Amino acid sequence: MAPVRAFALPDLGEGLTSAEIVRWLVEVGDVITIDQPVAEVETAKAVVEVPCPYAGVVTALAGPAGTTVPVGTPLIAVSAGEPGDVEAVVSSAAISSAAATTEPSPRAGNILVGYGPAEPELPRSRRRRPTPAPAPAPGAGSGRIPAPRDEAAPSGPHAAPPRPGSRAAGSVAVVSPLVRRLARDHGVDLRTLRGSGPGGLITRRDVQTSITGAVPGTDAGPGTGTSLDGEVEAFDAVRRRAARAFxxxxxxxxxxxxxxxxxxxxxxxxxxxxxxxxxxxxxxxxxxxxxxxxxxxxxxxxxxxxxxxxxxxxxxxxxxxxxxxxxxxxxxxxxxxxxxxxxxxxxxxxxxxxxxxxxxxxxxxxxxxxxxxxxxxxxxxxxxxxxxxxxxxxxxxxxxxxxxxxxxxxxxxxxxxxxxxxxxxxxxxxxxxxxxxxxxxxxxxxxxxxxxxxxxxxxxxx
Missing domain, CATH: 3.30.559.10 (Chloramphenicol acetyltransferase-like domain)
Structure with a gap:
């Protein structure tokens, strides 16, 4: 079987020790070329496209959008095999179902996960329109983390992200991975919220209002908490880095x-x-x-x-x-x-x-x-x-x-x-x-x- 290479998140600048995945530009099973951008990541300074120095078939990704990956830990795994071997190399990179039951911290970043659909995907050039099929039982298939049945449930950083434009029955309208992570970090069940955005979209403000218990229409800052001593607003990544530098x-x-x-x-x-x-x-x-x-x-x-x-x-x-x-x-x-x-x-x-x-x-x-x-x-x-x-x-x-x-x-x-x-x-x-x-x-x-x-x-x- 062709060797699988792990590409670690590179140093993105002085003082920057981690980055958050904004969106993937490739999927498991895609064939990529040398120096092809594979992900957009957000640092304390900017959103940056990260190119991969390896060519081959994508076998595993570090996690869905919203995952924070420390510098020097694996971001993506690539097999040097031919596209015809994609089913084998994807299956070989799958995480075991036993490991999938444990939800690591979003900052762990050291576990490469072959997340995605239950069945291996072919490169775009070889894909066919899928035929409807019954949903597999949890844990079935290649051993990869199964896609969650309800997008609204707070999920771990390795849960399968929804495909753009798709929305399962009973799911909630949340586009931003930052909103989803904010809800997860504060124990907010997105299914209980009514979105104030277009088409019922749940926004960051909706989650913040739920966290602080503020009356809708008031202005609650990001990561804000209330107490008898007043209001505490947590620093975001930009302000934390600026505070360290100053x-x-x-x-x-x-x-x-x-x-x-x-x-x-x-x-x-x-x-x-x-x-x-x-x-x-x-x-x-x-x-x-x-x-x-x-x-x-x-x-x-x-x-x-x-x-x-x-x-x-x-x-x-x-x-x-x-x-x-x-x-x-x-x-x-x-x-x-x-x-x-x-x-x-x-x-x-x-x-x-x-x-x-x-x-x-x-x-x-x-x-x-x-x-x-x-x-x-x-x-x-x-x-x-x-x-x-x-x-x-x-x-x-x-x-x-x-x-x-x-x-x-x-x-x-x-x-x-x-x-x-x-x-x-x-x-x-x-x-x-x-x-x-x-x-x-x-x-x-x-x-x-x-x-x-x-x-x-x-x-x-x-």
Whole structure:
């Protein structure tokens, strides 16, 4: 019999230790090619397609949508056999019925399950329209976990998912695996709920209302519980990871912040000039600031670095990075993301603008790849979009500096000895005091501010 290879969930990015299966792109019995995407998984940052490096017949999957799989544990098993051997290889990968009676934790992730219909499926190219047949008795067939008779019953992470578009008699209208898992984790029987969504669809809000006992129509947050002492709202994955990153940065980095006001009137005029005449790539203020930051970092390479620590965790050196990988903060429906423009020092202003626009669109759609979310060496944070003038942001560990940009607003400003109304922005620069002193930080910030006030002066340094 052909060998069966297990493909483990790869490392999807710095600090990401697990991912949740959103949906499978293949089924047991499908024939796949090398590097074919087999699943969409959700991390704390984005929804990512995971390709499998093996070719062959899919014999087993880690579980249905909603299962959380730790990094390094099996995600999918593939047999190198020919499609004609599919019945044999699928049967060989089936889990025993004795093991199927035990419901592991959704975070176990170390059991590959050949879940699916009771009978092995053929590749799509060999499938025929099935003929009606009596449902097999529980445990019958290949030994694989039988499909549940009632989709509404809270099921284990290895229960067979319904086929899209199908709905058995007595089942409930639940589309999202996240809603199903929320109900399972809190012991809510979905059969007892009346869905408020279209066509009676049970939504996350319906389950939350059942958990908290809130009156329908009130706003209960995700994972919320009530007590005499008030309301407790559990962190979701995004906020948990952000909390860990912020705590580590603030606990390890002796940061300091300096700031300056700059006249951005000429900056806005330069932007308008560059975009006049139907330019192919529209250049925004963020792209111009990114270009200025890159030029400043090339003059102060110690700020484009990370701190090296010894075995005891003490700082022992400085690693200067040969490339500028510029991260920028982007607000998304899932929270704050920091996409990274790779090799920003090799791009012109139009190239920076195009890449920032592409990454922003991908971030809002939840389609950033792990490589687009990691590896940054410097971060540009435009918090002015939230209507604030200034801030002292927390450094994005393991980076050592960050430029913050406030809103650009009309303010009184002295020009050539006379008072005038100008467009003014506050720039703040937060830096790791272990890598430089105030003179270096001040020179960096002053360089950027001078470029904001006179963008043409930047040409001297390009």
């Amino acid at each position: 705590s580590r940065s603030r606990g390890e980095v002796p940061d300091a912040t300096c700031w300056v006001d700059a006249d951005a009137t000429a900056l806005l005029a330069a932007r308008d000039t560059l975009n006049a005449g139907g330019a192919e790539v529209r250049i925004g203020v963020l792209a111009l600031l990114a270009r200025m930051c890159v030029a400043a970092l090339l003059r102060a390479p110690e700020l484009n670095s990370s701190v090296v620590t010894d075995a005891s965790g003490q700082a022992s050196g400085l690693r200067r990075h040969g490339a500028v990988h510029l991260g920028f903060a982007a607000q998304t429906p899932r929270g704050l993301a920091v996409p990274v423009v790779r090799d920003a020092h090799r791009r012109d202003t139009a190239g920076l603008a195009a890449e920032i626009a592409r990454l922003t669109a991908a971030a809002r759609a939840g389609r950033l790849t792990p490589a687009e979310l990691t590896g940054g060496t410097f971060t540009l944070n435009n918090y002015g979009v939230f209507g604030v003038d200034g801030a002292a942001p927390i450094i994005n560990h393991p980076e050592t500096s960050m430029l913050g940009v406030g809103r650009i607003v009309p303010r009184p400003w002295v020009v050539d000895g006379a008072l005038a109304v100008r467009r003014v922005v506050q720039l703040s620069f937060t830096f790791d005091h272990r890598v430089c002193d105030g003179a270096t930080a001040g020179a960096f910030l002053r360089f950027v501010a001078d470029a904001v006030e006179d963008p043409t002066a930047l040409l001297r340094h390009l």
